[in-house]
Each structure stands twice: as C-alpha cells, then as structure tokens.
Amino acid sequence: MNAETLFRLASLNTDYANCIDADRLEEWPGLFLEQCLYKITTADNHRRGYAAGLVYADSRAMLTDRVAALREANIYERQSYRHIVGMPALRGGGDITAETPFLVVRTMRDGRMDLFAAGVYLDRVREDGGSLRFAERIVVCDSSRIDTLLAIPL
C-alpha cells in the first residue's frame, strides 16, 4: 500500500512539474481539488505562523485565474522553469500527507539561468474520481528573497 501510494504521489508530482515546466499551465489547476489551498510562503513565515502567502488561493478557480492573469494580464519577461522534485516523505494522518523537496531553475529569455527557488512542498492529497489531487499544497521556500518577481507558480 505504501509503495503504491508513494508511486502515485511521485507520479502526481511529475505531472505537476511537467505541466508547469512545459508551459501547459492550463492543466495545472486540474491537479487540485475544487476546494483546495495553494500557498507559496517561506520557511521563516511558516515557522513564525504568518498566514499570508506570496500566492494564496483557496479555490481551484483562483488557480485558474492565476493562469489567466499570466496569459492575458500580467507584464513580465519570458521565462521558464525546470523543477527537480525529490522523493515524497510520507506522513501520517487521515488524508495522504507528504513532504517533498524541490528545486526550480529559472531560465530567462536571454539565456540567463538561476537557481530560483528551493524548498519543500507540504501536501495533503486525496482520492478524487480515481485520481490523486491536492487538497492542500503549501510551497515553503527556503529563502525569503525572491529575485525580481514570481510569476509562474512554483
């Protein structure tokens, strides 16, 4: 059971990273439940219990809006991410909970590459119509410093 859960989680993470890195952002909200919480914060904020996020969405519709804003509204330079996602560490509890480390390398349109973010995903995942979906994904960045701007989700 644990091995299967681990495999399905890893596979969910692969889909997640894939749709962001391959610029299929429209598929990204579908990996979350309709009622969900997606938040990007930092280790310092998380430790202090500060509730606000850099991005804070408490519905799948808000994630859809993020993507629509990036496509239609916001001004930022062309850039792409490469996610390297580690093995989920399973935690106990009713839902499947996991902690998964990640790295994101950002490549700008002029070729400049930076290690843009590193941290952990704190996830609560649930069965939904035969698929695992995120009930909650808290992205906890190790650094409190964001270079220039954070447009594409982590």
Next chain:
Amino acid sequence: MDAVVGRHWPAGLTRIPYWLYTDPDVLALEQKRIFEGPVWNFLCLETELPTVGDYRTTFVGNMPVVVARAEDAELCAFENRCAHRGALICLDDSGTAKDFQCVYHSWRYDLRGNLRSIAFARGVNGKGGMPADFDMSCHGPRKLRVTTFCGMVFGTLSDDAPEFTAWLGPEIVGRVRRVLGNRRLEIIGRFTQALPNNWKLYFENVRDTYHASLLHLFFATFRITRLSSGGGVLVSETGEHHASATLAPPQGKDSSYEGLRSDKASFRLADPSLLGMHDEFHDDIQLQILSIFPTFVLQQVHNALAVRQIVPRGVDATDLNWTYLGFADDTPELRAHRLKQNNLVGPAGYVSMEDGAVGGFVQRGIAAASEELSVIEMGGAGAETQETRATEASVRGFWKAYRAHMAL
C-alpha cells in the same frame, strides 16, 4: 565634494539625468547626505520588539543597524559594527538577548550599543592587553535617535532631523493615522523582493500616479484605481513625502481607457472573491499609497495593507522588504479577505510583480545613456498637491527633496 565630478544636471525638476541611477559616486554621496542626513529612516515595527531584550537587525541605506528594546523598555538603535575591527555585532535577523557579543574577539555591548567589556583587556599574567588609559565610553558603534509613530519605528543619524510628526506635516500624519490609527498591528507575512534596479527607480515608481492604471491591467480592468476615478495626490511642502488616493470608481461607462492595453473588458475572474473592499476605514478612499522620504512606503489597496522598506544594495540592486499587515481585532472574514487580496501585492502580486520588472527595464534601457535625460512633465513643472493623478507632481516632489538633500 560639492557635486558629482564631471556631471551636469539642468536646473528644475522635469529633467533627470540617467547618471543618477548608474554612478557609484552618487550612491556613496546618497549614503552620507540622504540616509545618514536629516531624515527619519523606517527601521521596523514596534510589534517585532514587544519585550526587553528583543532585537531586530535592519538597514539605513547600506548601513547595517540593530534595533533593540533596552532595560527601561526604550527602543534603541545603533550601527551593527563592532568598534574594534568592524565586524557585525549581531548576526541574526531577530531574537532576544541580554547583551551583544561580537564573535570575532568577544567585545561585548549592552542593548543600547554601549561597549561594556573587552576580552583579555588586562592581558594574561600581566602581559599584553589594552592600554590602561583605553576608554571604552569613547568607543562604540554610531547610535541613532529613535522615534515611534503608529506602531512604526524610525531612526536618524542626524542631530538636525526635525521632530518626526512636524517633519511629516499634518496632512501626511493624518493619512498615516487613517490607515494605522490606534489599532494593534499584526504581521501576517514578510517577504523580500530583490529588484534589479537603482533604489530611486522604485521610489519614483511608488510616487508615480500616472503609471498605475497604465502598466497594471488589474487596476484599470477591475477599476481598483483609474485616473478617471476621483482622488488626487498630496505632496508635502518639501516634496519629501506623498500620499495618493483613489476614491470610489466611476459608475457606469468609463471610456477614458479605450484602446489602452490595461483595460481589457474580456478579462474576467473565475473567482472574483479577491476583489472588493470591506469598509474598515469609513471614508471614500479605496486605495492609498503613501511614502516617507527616503525609503518608506505604506500601502492600502482596498484591504491589503503593507509597509515596504527600500534598501539599496548597489547602483543597480535594491531589496524591497515587504511586511504584510493586519490588525489584532480583524474579524475572521476580514483577515481571510486580506489573505486573498494580498495576491495583488508583493513579489508575486498581480500588480506589484510588474513594478518589480519595470525598474529593471529602465536600468537596462539606460545602460549607455548616462548623459541623457528622462522627462517628467505630466501635470506641469511643479511639485505641489494636485487634485488629479494624471500628473507626475509627486515624482517631481521626490526630486525637489533629493536635490535639496544632495545639494546637487
């Protein structure tokens, strides 16, 4: 040094030479004449230092500073630099301490930054040690005068800085009180946005009421702020401080943005719950951006509240420290609304991410243009308060204050 060697700046406030954003000599002069000059620099919030011994490190320009609550509960601030060899005295962002000991040679300071002891001051076995006449009271990091206002802590290195509220003037004081009043502040998040541009480009951006609804589609499309909404910009007598306000949006059709990129009627939100405003200030102002010279911003975008501190990191690098705020008496509904509305601001904000980008566009655009001039003529040549935001009066106010402080 009376001016920056070999540089020319035409008189007035409408032409700004680009060498001001690229010349390292200018940045060095700014440290002396502005940040360490007769101004009050934002240091931190009182709520970060509730009890005796609490401290926090911060910056005044590029000067590292420690703020601490001393034994008599007074807030004190001093340069974070050991009097011995110059190492940082305090290495953490914040914490609680009885005193501070430099890690390099264990010179020890009290919470006010007074040098209290020197390791091996008398040497060992009668040999070595400091000279007998070495006077610890003559050695120590530079100290700041500290003042508090509406829960915020400001500091100055200059004896000539005027009393704080007199320096702000009654109108700016009123606009700060309007937001922060006598309510108990609560920090709800803290983030740093590393901007790839000179600090002045960001401070100008904050004071630039002309750009807000042109660069930021969210502002124009969702009518959070439009130049055609009521409101105006208040500029303090010296130009140092400003407060811009947007009143309730125009009702019905507003065709003034037709043809502009930022008005996109087809753009709609699937979950519009982040828009709209809980009436917590009991007036007509929907959005207020306020700046205190040289590095402080107080933001109220509907119910998204934050203070921002600007820290120069080089001619083309600036740290913008965001502290998102709520109040201890927020209802759960209002707090939840703030969390959602914060999506507009900060490094990932639908609005503020664009301000993070645009300063870099200027910094890169002017790479070969140090002798060229930018044009700041919307709304005339003056820096006075205006009842429109289709003006650059408040940007000119910044330059009026800047020229006076820099003697340039």
